[in-house]
Amino acid sequence: MSRIIAVANQKGGVGKTTSCANLGGALAEMGRSVLLVDMDARGDLSSYFGVGTEGREATVYEALFDESVEMGEIVVEVGGGLEVAAADIDLAGAALLLADMEFGERQQVVKEGLAGVGERYDFVLLDLPPGLELLSVAALGAADEVIIPQQCSFLALHGLRQVQKSIERLQEVNAKVRICGILLTMQDRRTVHHREVMRMVREAFGELVFDTVIPQTIRFQDAAIAHQTITEYDRNSEAAKVYRAVAQEVLERG
Numbered sequence: 459m460s461r462i463i464a465v466a467n468q469k470g471g472v473g474k475t476t477s478c479a480n481l482g483g484a485l486a487e488m489g490r491s492v493l494l495v496d497m498d499a500r501g502d503l504s505s506y507f508g509v510g511t512e513g514r515e516a517t518v519y520e521a522l523f524d525e526s527v528e529m530g531e532i533v534v535e536v537g538g539g540l541e542v543a544a545a546d547i548d549l550a551g552a553a554l555l556l557a558d559m560e561f562g563e564r565q566q567v568v569k570e571g572l573a574g575v576g577e578r579y580d581f582v583l584l585d586l587p588p589g590l591e592l593l594s595v596a597a598l599g600a601a602d603e604v605i606i607p608q609q610c611s612f613l614a615l616h617g618l619r620q621v622q623k624s625i626e627r628l629q630e631v632n633a634k635v636r637i638c639g640i641l642l643t644m645q646d647r648r649t650v651h652h653r654e655v656m657r658m659v660r661e662a663f664g665e666l667v668f669d670t671v672i673p674q675t676i677r678f679q680d681a682a683i684a685h686q687t688i689t690e691y692d693r694n695s696e697a698a699k700v701y702r703a704v705a706q707e708v709l710e711r712g
C-alpha cells in the first residue's frame with residue numbers, strides 16, 4: 459500500500475516544495491519508490507527538477523480532469539530514483555471545474571486521478587499550493603497523511619495558534635487525514651530565541667513535531683538551481699543529513 463502524503467500549509471514560502479523534493483529524494487535514496495505530484499499552478503516543484511511543460515501535451519491538470527489521460531502517462535523520471543508529475547498555470551483552471559462540483563464529487567477528483575498509479579509507489583507526495591483553495595481541499599481528500607512545514611521564525615512572530623488552526627481546518631476537510639508531522643524549517647541557529655521557539659512548539663504539539671529541524675542554509679537553493687535533491691547535490695552535507703533524518707522519522711511513523 460502506498461502512503462499518500464500531502465505537504466501542506468496555508469502559508470507560502472515555508473518550505474513545502476523544498477521539503478517535498480528533498481524528503482522524496484531521501485526516501486528514494488533509501489530504496490523507496492516515490493512519485494512527487496505538483497499540485498501548485500505555479501509549478502515550483504516542476505521547475506525545481508527542470509521539468510518543463512512547454513510542448514508537453516498533458517500535465518497534472520489533464521491527468522485530473524481529462525478522462526483520456528492517466529496520471530501514469532504524464533510522469534517523468536528526474537534522476538535520483540524520483541518520478542514527477544508536472545504542473546503549470548493550466549492547473550489554475552482546476553478551481554473553476556471544482557467549483558461546479560458537489561463537495562463529495564470534488565473530494566474524489568484527486569483520489570481518482572491517483573488511483574491508477576498509487577499502488578506503483580511506496581510514497582506519493584503531493585506538493586500543495588498555499589491557501590486552502592478548492593484544489594488543495596481536493597488533494598487533501600486524497601491524502602492519508604499531511605506533513606506541515608512551518609518556518610521557525612514565523613512561529614516566534616505569530617504564535618502557535620495559526621498552526622493549530624491549520625490542523626483543525628485540514629481535519630475539517632478530511633476527517634480521516636492523519637498528521638504525519640509538523641516539520642520545523644529554516645531554523646536560524648544564530649538567533650537566540652530559536653531554542654525558546656522549539657520548546658514552545660514541542661510543548662504545544664508534542665509528538666506531532668518531527669525531532670529533526672531543518673536548518674536555514676543556502677545549500678537548498680543551490681541544489682534547486684542544479685535541479686537536484688540535496689542528497690544528490692551534496693550528499694555529505696548537513697542539509698542532506700537532516701532530510702535523511704526526516705525520511706527516517708516518516709518511515710517510523712508509517
Ligand SMILES: Nc1ncnc2c1ncn2[C@@H]1O[C@H](COP(=O)(O)OP(=O)(O)O)[C@@H](O)[C@H]1O
Nearest residue numbers: 470471472473474475476644673674675678679
Ligand atoms: N531550509 C531552508 N533554508 C534556506 N532556504 C530555504 C529552506 N527551505 C526553503 N528555502 C527557500 O525558501 C524559498 C521558499 O521555499 P519553498 O520550499 O518554495 O516554500 P513553499 O513551497 O512553502 O512556498 C525557496 O527559495 C527555497 O529555496
Ligand SMILES: [Mg+2]
Nearest residue numbers: 474475498502
Ligand atoms: Mg511551493
